[in-house]
Amino acid sequence: MIVLGIETSCDETGVALYDSARGLLADCLYSQIDIHAQYGGVIPELASRDHIRKTLPLISEVIDKAGIKQSDIGGVAYTAGPGLVGALLVGAAVGRSVGMGWDVPTIGVHHMEGHLLAPMLEELPPEFPFVALLVSGGHTQLVQVEGIGRYSLLGESLDDAAGEAFDKVGKMLGLPYPGGPHVAKLALQGVTGKFTFPRPMTNRSGLDFSFSGLKTAVRTAISEAVDADGNLDDRQRADIARGFEEAVVATLAIKCSRALQQTGMHTLIIAGGVSANLQLREVLENTVAKHKAKLFYAQPRFCTDNGAMIAYAGCQRLLAGQADDLEIRAQPRWSLEALPAI
Ligand code: KG4
Ligand code: ZN
Numbered sequence: 001m002i003v004l005g006i007e008t009s010c011d012e013t014g015v016a017l018y019d020s021a022r023g024l025l026a027d028c029l030y031s032q033i034d035i036h037a038q039y040g041g042v043i044p045e046l047a048s049r050d051h052i053r054k055t056l057p058l059i060s061e062v063i064d065k066a067g068i069k070q071s072d073i074g075g076v077a078y079t080a081g082p083g084l085v086g087a088l089l090v091g092a093a094v095g096r097s098v099g100m101g102w103d104v105p106t107i108g109v110h111h112m113e114g115h116l117l118a119p120m121l122e123e124l125p126p127e128f129p130f131v132a133l134l135v136s137g138g139h140t141q142l143v144q145v146e147g148i149g150r151y152s153l154l155g156e157s158l159d160d161a162a163g164e165a166f167d168k169v170g171k172m173l174g175l176p177y178p179g180g181p182h183v184a185k186l187a188l189q190g191v192t193g194k195f196t197f198p199r200p201m202t203n204r205s206g207l208d209f210s211f212s213g214l215k216t217a218v219r220t221a222i223s224e225a226v227d228a229d230g231n232l233d234d235r236q237r238a239d240i241a242r243g244f245e246e247a248v249v250a251t252l253a254i255k256c257s258r259a260l261q262q263t264g265m266h267t268l269i270i271a272g273g274v275s276a277n278l279q280l281r282e283v284l285e286n287t288v289a290k291h292k293a294k295l296f297y298a299q300p301r302f303c304t305d306n307g308a309m310i311a312y313a314g315c316q317r318l319l320a321g322q323a324d325d326l327e328i329r330a331q332p333r334w335s336l337e338a339l340p341a342i
Helices: 033-037 044-066 085-102 111-121 162-172 179-187 212-225 234-263 278-290 307-319
Strands: 002-007 012-019 023-031 073-081 106-110 130-135 140-147 150-156 267-271 294-297
Touching: 002 044, 002 085, 002 307, 012 044, 012 307, 023 044, 023 307, 033 044, 044 085, 073 085, 073 111, 073 307, 085 106, 106 111, 106 307, 111 130, 111 140, 111 267, 111 307, 130 234, 140 234, 150 234, 162 179, 162 212, 162 234, 179 234, 179 278, 212 234, 234 267, 234 278, 267 278, 278 294
Parallel strands: 002 073, 073 106, 130 267, 267 294
Antiparallel strands: 002 012, 012 023, 130 140, 140 150
């Protein structure tokens, strides 16, 4: 079955065609970063309007790129939530409408399930069961995964998500939006130990996270390090980026280690935008080795938002006979645990 996937939950329009027999056929991504960068964050109304402009042309493009006919498509999957409601509604309306027009089953996919299953697109996919660390701009969650739709939340962030903390620290350091990749790049030039930031909530039991205090600690360090004119020299900026990244990575690694121990599982997957972070991957390789476990992640372009993960997740559910009625679904808030198993 060939499934068209459509992702429009935030600031990326992603479309892809996934074939259950041949794997990913093609994917196209349009990033709105240039539109939002001048404001230092995503402007929801501008995001919705741009998804309207881009989604249909991208669908035509991906069909051409895959070298298939529209009539070869057997199902449509779109991101139904969580995300920005206006942005979601664009993908939902387009997805539901083309599904009806083409007379094929259509399904609304949970964005975080898409991320969680993205490592399945790789040549060597993980096998169930596993522990998943979901680290994106909106979510930081540890999930026990027994199979598709069989998710138990082990812990989550009580305030900022890991990616959000990267973006806010990037802003404080004067870096472009979104800050994550820029902070990571700057951190490479920094020296370990020049700035040591707290590892929040690691000295108490449990698997929840909190990153807002860490962000405040960075703000305080910046205000103490600036000169009389309020300027921060380049070396100190890099050292702060390094100290911040190390604190986030160490915190995530401690909680992943606990989650592996608590569940007795031997597979850890990381997904979502922050899973593209090389420092995180390197440290977690050491963490899993201590547990005689294995680490899996998607290639960088499938860590951040994309249509391929939605096409894959939707395909699995459509193959299991699940499909939506004619309702156009957009759920800005939606728990992973509420999803049906397949
Ligand atoms: O999954 P994603 O594309 O969108 C959401 O669902 O939120 O994640 C985007 C987040 C942003 O906060 C971005 O700064 C962060 O992922 N990110 C990174 C890196 N690449 C993207 N954070 C740290 N290091 C990276 N290399
Ligand atoms: Zn995402």
